[in-house]
Amino acid sequence: MKMIHKYNMNGFNIVIDVNGGAVHVVDDVTYRVLDYYEEKTLEDIVQLLESEYDKEKIEESYDEIESLVKEGLLYSEDEYELHPSFVDRKPVVKALCLNVAHDCNLKCKYCFAKQGDFGGKAELMSLEIGKKAIDFLVENSGNRKNLEIDFFGGEPLMNWEVVKELVKYGREKEKPFGKNIRYTITTNGVLLDDEKIDFINENMHNVVLSLDGRKEINDGMRPTLNNHGSYDIIVPKFQKLVKQRPKDKYYYVRGTFTRDNLDFSKDVKHFADLGFELTSIEPVVDDETNPFALREEDLPRIFDEYEKFAAEIAERQLKGEKFKFFHFIVDLNQGPCVIKRITGCGAGNEYVSIVPNGDIYPCHQFVGKEEYILGNLNDKEINMPEDIKSMFKNAHVYNKDSCKSCWNKFYCSGGCHANAINFNKDITKPYDLGCEMQKKRTECAIMIQAKLLTEGE
DSSP states (O other): OOOEEEEEETTEEEEEETTTOOEEEEOHHHHHHTTTTTTSOHHHHHHHHTTTSOHHHHHHHHHHHHHHHHTTSSSOOOOGGGOHHHHTOOOOOOEEEEEOEEOOSBOOTTOTTTTTTTTSOOEEOOHHHHHHHHHHHHHTSTTOOEEEEEEESSOGGGGHHHHHHHHHHHHHHHHHHTOEEEEEEEEOSTTOOHHHHHHHHHHOSEEEEEOOSSHHHHHHHSOBTTSOOSHHHHHHHHHHHHHHSOTTSEEEEEEEEOGGGTTTHHHHHHHHHTTOOEEEEEEOOOOTTSTTOOOGGGHHHHHHHHHHHHHHHHHHHHTTOOOEEGGGOOOSSSOSOHHHHHHTTOBTTTEEEEOTTOEEESSGGGTTOGGGOOEETTSSSOOOOHHHHHHHHTOSGGGOHHHHTOTTHHHHTTOOHHHHHHHHSOTTSOOHHHHHHHHHHHHHHHHHHHHHHHHOO
16 A cells, blocks of 8 residues: 655654655645645646646646655555565564562552552562573574563562572573573662662663653652652662763663643653653553543643654754653664564564563563463473464554554554553554554654754754
């Protein structure tokens, strides 16, 4: 299906060739001609637009569009579905989410993990299970060299000694098996101290620091177990970690916005004021029984917030500021590989989550849903159910009706599997509210690139 997407934002007329990925900033005449290009002749288009534009300019725009089409930069064919790397793909496990702690020392009001225990009992992963998880990753990674492990929870710092030992064990496995393991840890920061900061900065390729922004927003949503605010406890520790972090390693300060802070750009800007350059703030995901959950009626305000914030970030970056917002980062040169663009995160095949008792789930958002268990590390043989693996493997954009005709499909890759099942009971039916927000974020990200390329010369 040939497809383009066109929109106007911050004074830019932007046209995206959906299948090829080319992005064009066009003048007003070309933008209008594209309204009719596919269905009308040049003569028809001239007649329709001659009251607005000179005939010569209309014809000139039409010729430019024709040239772009011939060059494969507009209305290009979708050839990915038949691409050998997609058709013949044989997924191997390349990433683990290790839930080393099903317990937490905060009581976040929107927590999908039910304060860390995922609706079960509070428990910590043993070193034995952790080692079996790393063995499982290495043994099921095929010829893939670069592997990833994310220490997750609950709060992983509550099982710190096991985290350290697992990093050591993983390092011992790398050379004999020809692997390179990159570690990430996601933490709320309450238990951070100098020893942990030094270890994280030395050994973790990435670190995700959970903070919801302004003090009143964060403390309203992320109280401690004794119902005090967490902001004053964690912010100085995060600042220290980031200040000491090596330049060749990554971090993100990651927040969540709810109906309580639809002015969430103020929270992201607060991150910048605190000295954090790499940031993210995600929309809360829950149904409307949760008073903090986002609703369809909130979308206009959320869209307006994204657009205003995108314009500000573009101005900041033009001035040379290094501040970045994760959702507004897009690679227009190459981007992710074909398979990634079509299949997304790889949950249930390339990526799995392992919990303290050794159960294997398609991802951390499925933990506690026993019908999705893929096996247990204590089994003599781990034969992950083919029906579940196939369900996730086949949950790509070509098997989702709403994705087939969506201009954003190669940017979002079909959305989150867990959200689709939680909201629609069907992995092939994406979460509508999430789709709409994702499309707006993509538009904002591309607008920023357009502004930097056209005005940053």
